[in-house]
Amino acid sequence: xxxxxxxxxxxxxxxxxxxxxxxxxxxxxxxxxxxxxxxxxxxxxxxxxxxxxxxxxxxxxxxxxxxxxxxxxxxxxxxxxxxxxxxxxxxxxxxxxxxxxxxxxxxxxxxxxxxxxxxxxxxxxxxxxxxxxxxxxxxxxxxxxxxxxxxxxxxxxxxxxxxxxxxxxxxxxxxxxxxxxxxxxxxxxxxx
Numbered sequence: 128x129x130x131x132x133x134x135x136x137x138x139x140x141x142x143x144x145x146x147x148x149x150x151x152x153x154x155x156x157x158x159x160x161x162x163x164x165x166x167x168x169x170x171x172x173x174x175x176x177x178x179x180x181x182x183x184x185x186x187x188x189x190x191x192x193x194x195x196x197x198x199x200x201x202x203x204x205x206x207x208x209x210x211x212x213x214x215x216x217x218x219x220x221x222x223x224x225x226x227x228x229x230x231x232x233x234x235x236x237x238x239x240x241x242x243x244x245x246x247x248x249x250x251x252x253x254x255x256x257x258x259x260x261x262x263x264x265x266x267x268x269x270x271x272x273x274x275x276x277x278x279x280x281x282x283x284x285x286x287x288x289x290x291x292x293x294x295x296x297x298x299x300x301x302x303x304x305x306x307x308x309x310x311x312x313x314x315x316x317x318x319x
Contacts, residue, residue: 133157136157151187158183166180197274215259225254232308258296261292
């Protein structure tokens with residue numbers, strides 16, 4: 128949590144004290160430190176953590192070189208939209224992305240017959256599509272807002288509207304999936 132909030136706080140404080148370019152550089156440095164701490168703590172996901180680190184560095188360099196908050200934040204908005212589109216595409220395959228994540232949600236208590244059931248695939252596809260469509264909608268609003276707002280307004284709006292909206296969508300997806308999966312599996316079998 129601290130690792131994801133620290134770059135935002137550093138950006139806002141540095142922007143107020145020194146201006147946009149130091150804010151972008153400070154935010155980038157905070158994000159790099161957070162990514163390196165995750166890697167060092169063993170919480171990295173291999174190549175994905177390294178790709179994220181590269182992304183943060185490229186975004187910071189592009190923002191600082193252009194002096195534009197639209198470039199700096201626009202890269203994040205474009206990345207969110209691209210990831211959401213890729214996730215949405217999996218909803219129409221035999222293994223939607225959510226099918227890999229739902230066992231974690233129910234504590235790994237999925238029976239093999241549940242996972243093989245067509246309804247499980249349907250639940251996974253629905254959750255995947257809802258999350259991806261919501262992320263694309265939020266990213267679309269952020270892209271519009273980025274063109275019309277200064278850096279601080281954009282960060283504040285993203286923090287106060289974008290993130291809570293997606294947190295709500297994730298909660299709804301989790302509640303729906305858990306309810307449907309528990310209904311599909313039936314009552315738990317008592318231990319012998």
